[in-house]
Amino acid sequence: MKNNSQISIPYTNNASLKLRYLAVQKFHEGQSRTSIAKILNVSRRLVNEWITKYLSGGFDALALKLATGQPSRLIPNAFNL
Numbered sequence: 001m002k003n004n005s006q007i008s009i010p011y012t013n014n015a016s017l018k019l020r021y022l023a024v025q026k027f028h029e030g031q032s033r034t035s036i037a038k039i040l041n042v043s044r045r046l047v048n049e050w051i052t053k054y055l056s057g058g059f060d061a062l063a064l065k066l067a068t069g070q071p072s073r074l075i076p077n078a079f080n081l
Contacts, residue, residue, distance in 0.1 A: 010059050020050045020062045027051050 007028050009021045019040060026036045033051060037044040053061040 014064065017062065017064060020054075021059070023047050023050050024054045024059075024062070027054075 007025060009025055012018055012021070019042070023036050023040060023042075026039065027033070031039075033047045034044055037047045040047070050062060
């Protein structure tokens with residue numbers, strides 16, 4: 001099923017973000033979420049999350065969040081021996 005409406009995908013060199021954008025592009029082309037998951041070799045749950053985020057907030061909603069992680073336990077001058 002081919003749809004003539006093209007979407008403009010933002011440029012990124014981040015592979016994870018590019019995968020999300022590709023999923024959205026395939027969705028706009030009319031492919032099912034299950035087939036998108038098979039093509040991209042990811043779970044259908046991930047594709048559902050990405051498409052839901054995109055539909056609610058556009059490409060900005062697909063942006064990767066920085067992981068803060070646990071704060072360092074080292075004392076700032078620990079390496080000065």
